[in-house]
Amino acid sequence: MPPSSKPGSSNKALTRNVGAADKPCKVALIGFGTVGSSVAKILVERRNTHLRLTHILNRNVARKKVDWLPTDVVWTENIDDILSSDADIVVEVMGGLQPTEDWVRRALTSRKSVVTANKQLIAHCGPELIALAGQMQQQIEFGASVAGGVPVISGLHQGLAGDELFKIYGILNGTCNYILSQIESNGVSFATALREAQKLGFAEADPTDDIDGLDARAKLTILARVALHCDVAASSIVARSISPIDALDFENASQLGCTIRQISRAELKDDRLFAAVEPALVQLNSPLARVEGSQNLVMATGIYGGETVFGGHGAGGHPTAVAVVSDILAIARTNEDTTKHAPAKEASAKQAPSRDASRPRQKSPAVTADFVTRHYLRFLVKDRPGIIASLASILAKSEINILSVLQKPNSSKSHLPLLITLEECPTSLVEQALEQINALDFMVQPCLHLPIL
């Protein structure tokens, strides 16, 4: 979308609707990639806010410069130019943990508020950064760090503040959802679906973080903090890859009235946080089953309000930039309010509120992935008499009840797929039984084990 301001026009246009009494809120941008340039675009196109883009930092500025930004925007490769400027808000859309964490800390101690889209940064050291912001009487906002353009962080923080949320389920990784949707609709193998996704730009050259659930885990860590008031380390949450999922599993799931999605979930129960990121069977009538392509969805459940669903574009420059600009506006409003109402001398110190006085306290519960659910077990075996008897007897010894068994006729004798579903029982019990089962001589490969939600 071309910016509606003339190339090279001055920043005055951005503030023309604002009375002289209202000082514009100055914004410095760190990172001018896909999200960064979208943020800049929205800032210049939306004229009725009094936000003013003053600085852009990126490596190799000469290569990055564009002609559609006001001429008075300062382009720099040096963070000190921003830290020593009079920018009110530093927007970090550069990504990575270092030097980002350093720069964000220095921005806060330079008494600048921060908006970031960096899930790894917030998952890794969000509480410390929030505490630092509080000390410095600044704000740090991170609405874009989870589910991109879907306003789930503000929804949980503001709109559902009156509830006591205890459960959060989500599809938080568009790459995995795209790949699984492709396996489902085209019956292709995981490897083929991944290659297609890479070709179309839905998956990166190194897709490990997405495929293995590390990206979604960082987002789930943030959601657990905001929704369930649980501060836990991302590394304490189990993440399992979607790579073993095959077209056959979608056929099986379909027979069970389900599909397969990468589900991120956290549930507070009996002072423990049950949490995991993993492929799971979801009922076809669940909103989670209907998330298509690279869309994201979050379901939050509270003891008073029941289930609330947020859905939309989880990634992409423009949707993510909307979340960033929404955060900038929220900070601008707070600054404006406190500046208006604080005495003149204090105003220059830009006192921003510590927002946590009326919030529930944060907890740090023990984290477990030992969900009690139904289970899907897909075996690949060398056929011979007595296989089902062997499997069933190990399961019986663990007091695990079988719900259904499916063995199709006419399958290969050397690679016979076999499906067993189990009644509700703790995941750990199943895993123990599978240790024994996986050691049996007829097993061609370890059993694929998925929860049925």
Added chain:
Amino acid sequence: MPPSSKPGSSNKALTRNVGAADKPCKVALIGFGTVGSSVAKILVERRNTHLRLTHILNRNVARKKVDWLPTDVVWTENIDDILSSDADIVVEVMGGLQPTEDWVRRALTSRKSVVTANKQLIAHCGPELIALAGQMQQQIEFGASVAGGVPVISGLHQGLAGDELFKIYGILNGTCNYILSQIESNGVSFATALREAQKLGFAEADPTDDIDGLDARAKLTILARVALHCDVAASSIVARSISPIDALDFENASQLGCTIRQISRAELKDDRLFAAVEPALVQLNSPLARVEGSQNLVMATGIYGGETVFGGHGAGGHPTAVAVVSDILAIARTNEDTTKHAPAKEASAKQAPSRDASRPRQKSPAVTADFVTRHYLRFLVKDRPGIIASLASILAKSEINILSVLQKPNSSKSHLPLLITLEECPTSLVEQALEQINALDFMVQPCLHLPIL
């Protein structure tokens, strides 16, 4: 859910987690019906906020009093007891336009902030009340007025503030959605479905406001204001009843890959607001088609972020109360911030911010229901040769293109249903043609005309 505080315990319990320095925020409740008592319940059960329920107003207090509220809550039938109290926030969950509007105005001029769940009040005089609140340096919040527990107002106002929204579609009336779902799944008549809904408490004894779209229209008026920044009168939006919808229409819709829902929609285009509340055909793969029973759903579309969906419980005491308490918490935080940062003398005046400085200006565009869409026409005719020719020739004269015609064999000769769908064209063009068509002698009843979204 029983409150976890002992019956008759003192209000101190509510504030035990709050340091002595933090003054509790005092809340007065007007209306102790389903929503009011849920609000009170959440306030006493959630101990880690420093909200304090101080007053409850209702008719016939003696009949209403409950034993699970702190003994120091003042019960009254007199609004002056609340207006002259030191309550910081007045929560209006009484409903109706009068005396409610009066009381809300007096609460604001008594320098109390207001939280209301009253869609008719906000649709009718929201802008005036917001202006009055601004003058009085108070806030008025109305998150519960649209879609009950679904945090759509805060989502639009905060989370999507960075976008420029131009389109909003919603299922905003649980009663209509329940009735239509019942006709669809049980193949019953409208009258039967309505009676069932009344029996189960999903429809009121006088269901006119719901059935005829007036309830949803009030909500759409509020959404247009918050999402599209359009101040328009509710009465300027066309509202059409769902009462002509029959099981046959669902059969027809299903053949077209659609279902039928009461859709509230507003779209800003070429300086006009296209808006209507009416039954419409929606594609089965749209999130709107999948809203079940009394659930609500809102889809907002922005030029940057695309489509965002909010879904959940649109009504009910607890979900609506969550929205109310979320609004109370938002005001409490603002009060806390401004009190902290304002000088001592001003603090007592509780200066609350005017929030609109960084918001787009409100517009008052012309309102039209003349959407350009495909159309569904269901005729009931006395069969004789030449009927389709007559209909087709009138449509052709209006330059309306027919998309499909369906006449089933073996239908009754005296009451023959006939389905015609039309290619995209302005609604007004179809209405003009239907005026002529409805006057034809073979028409048993006026044609049912629905948009196909």
